[in-house]
Amino acid sequence: MADxxxxxxxxxxQGRMIDLTAKLKQVQNQMRNKEGEKKxxxxxxxxxxxxxxxxxxxxxxxxxxxxxxxxFLVNEQEQKLKDSEASLASLQTSKEYLEKQLAEVENNLRELLQQDPGLARQIMSMAVM
Known part of the structure; x- marks a missing residue:
């Protein structure tokens, strides 16, 4: 039952870890795009x-x-620069939050595997097959 x-x-x-990793990659891609726009x-x-x-x-x-x-063009480019910087700051905050969440999930997983060594062996045997 406990098993x-x-x-x-x-x-x-595991599902939460996969979800958080995907969200983190998405935020990193958005940051890369905003860096390009800013440049x-x-x-x-x-x-x-x-x-x-x-x-x-x-x-x-x-x-x-x-x-x-x-x-007109100078004002427009300055506004784009400001918008990109604001978006980057927001994305950086999101990235830091997601990294903290991912670290927390990794710790939860580590605790679970330390608590039940049999489960760790089962997972390793499934991964080898």
Whole structure:
């Protein structure tokens, strides 16, 4: 009876670990994408700042290009930069939370396996097959 309870507890912990790992990878991918957006906005902003203030430049909208004043484009890139930084801060918080949750689940799994060495042997024999 206790063996079956430990087995079901292991399955539950394993499912939670898989779920948390997937969420963590998703957050890391989102962070990587936001880093790219931030870098593009920064580089575009640096190039725009080299132009004189009365210059008009083309902005890409899909496959169309629209002529815009430099000040409008600079403001737009600065806003993209701020938004990316805010998103990165939020994603970093989520990442830290998920890492703590994952560490907690790993500790729960470790405690369960130390509590029932027979379960650990069963799992190892299933993994070998």
């Amino acid at each position: 079956e309870a430990n087995r079901s507890a292991f399955m539950e912990i 593009r906005a920064y580089l575009t902003l640096e190039e725009l700042r080299q132009l004189s203030d009365d210059t008009n430049a083309y902005k890409s909208i899909g496959r169309t290009f629209v002529l815009e004043p430099k000040s």
